[in-house]
Amino acid sequence: MATSTGSAFACVKCGSDRIKSLKLVHEDGFMRNLSGTTGVAVSRGGVAVGAATTKGVSQSETSRRYAPPATPQTTSLFAQALFFALILALIIAYVASNSPWMLLVAVPVAVWVYVKVRRSTVVSNAREQSRYSEAMGAWERSYLCERCGQVFAL
Numbered sequence: 695m696a697t698s699t700g701s702a703f704a705c706v707k708c709g710s711d712r713i714k715s716l717k718l719v720h721e722d723g724f725m726r727n728l729s730g731t732t733g734v735a736v737s738r739g740g741v742a743v744g745a746a747t748t749k750g751v752s753q754s755e756t757s758r759r760y761a762p763p764a765t766p767q768t769t770s771l772f773a774q775a776l777f778f779a780l781i782l783a784l785i786i787a788y789v790a791s792n793s794p795w796m797l798l799v800a801v802p803v804a805v806w807v808y809v810k811v812r813r814s815t816v817v818s819n820a821r822e823q824s825r826y827s828e829a830m831g832a833w834e835r836s837y838l839c840e841r842c843g844q845v846f847a848l
């Protein structure tokens with residue numbers, strides 16, 4: 695439903711006021727398939743024919759195309775910490791079996807590696823997160839013209 699009011703909300707290409715936010719386009723594409731069987735479903739955004747539904751919900755092609763950006767691929771700090779804690783334990787066990795004195799070297803080295811890896815994970819996670827919120831912000835400001843198909847930001 696193009697809920698545009700006033701001339702401020704119009705397609706930048708053709709000037710039509712039949713515009714719709716990508717958010718709505720996306721949400722409208724999801725239709726309840728009450729019977730749970732396949733069939734033809736028509737939405738304002740497109741047609742989903744014989745969609746193989748898994749959870750009783752089908753999504754139109756249009757909806758899929760204007761889906762929001764994928765959630766960020768961040769690395770779990772806990773998983774990383776666990777991984778390096780295991781390596782640390784192995785290094786210590788190995789080195790200590792040859793010479794207990796080597797523990798004095800192994801422990802600080804392992805800790806240093808752990809801190810380094812953790813820091814770089816934090817940085818890359820933050821970068822991925824900001825990339826995501828930027829893409830999400832752009833998506834939320836985007837509109838689709840139902841007349842000419844132009845996608846633009848408002």
Ligand SMILES: [Zn+2]
Pocket residue numbers: 705706707708709710839840841842843844
């Ligand atoms: Zn247009």
